[in-house]
Amino acid sequence: MSAQITLARPYAKAIFNQAKLSDKVEQWSEWLNYLDILTSDPEMEMFIQSPKSSKDKVSQVLTEIAEKHVGDQAKNLIALLTMNKRLSIVPDIVALFEQYRANDEGSVNVQVTVPYGLEDHERNTIVTALQSALNKTIQLDATVDASIIGGMIVRAGDQIIDGSVLGNLNRLEKIL
Numbered sequence: 001m002s003a004q005i006t007l008a009r010p011y012a013k014a015i016f017n018q019a020k021l022s023d024k025v026e027q028w029s030e031w032l033n034y035l036d037i038l039t040s041d042p043e044m045e046m047f048i049q050s051p052k053s054s055k056d057k058v059s060q061v062l063t064e065i066a067e068k069h070v071g072d073q074a075k076n077l078i079a080l081l082t083m084n085k086r087l088s089i090v091p092d093i094v095a096l097f098e099q100y101r102a103n104d105e106g107s108v109n110v111q112v113t114v115p116y117g118l119e120d121h122e123r124n125t126i127v128t129a130l131q132s133a134l135n136k137t138i139q140l141d142a143t144v145d146a147s148i149i150g151g152m153i154v155r156a157g158d159q160i161i162d163g164s165v166l167g168n169l170n171r172l173e174k175i176l
Helices: 002-021 025-039 042-049 055-066 072-083 087-104 120-134 165-175
Strands: 107-114 137-144 153-156 159-162
Touching: 002 025, 002 072, 002 087, 025 042, 025 055, 025 072, 025 087, 042 055, 055 072, 072 087, 087 107, 107 120, 120 137, 120 153
Parallel strands: 107 137
Antiparallel strands: 107 153, 153 159
């Protein structure tokens, strides 16, 4: 999975920079989400991955389907991703683009994994601490995973802080 993120990062960064320069960030967000939905359709995935489907045919079909939903620059992106056999990284491009967008707008999406459901005051404490540390508006998404035993795992963009009991036990095991 990290290899796909590595492949997607230059595309997402270039798209975001172009969108920002042309003042079309919202529009690009919509185009990328449409492209993600289109390429992740099970029948479309089978067509894209079929050895009988040439790059040109895949690009032509995707462009024709997306004709009314995306702009010319997005059509060029479809052709580029098809020719480079990178359509599989579209979800990662979308995720990174949205991270860049949120960061540019002064907010960040943070995923927190905890061993039990959070009370409102616990959620507020976490949000306040993260806002102070990151100097950004925090959009918190909490996931419950009892296997971490205690503590929490925080994911903010590319940063991961593993303060879970399970993570500490695994690190101790490696040391011993």
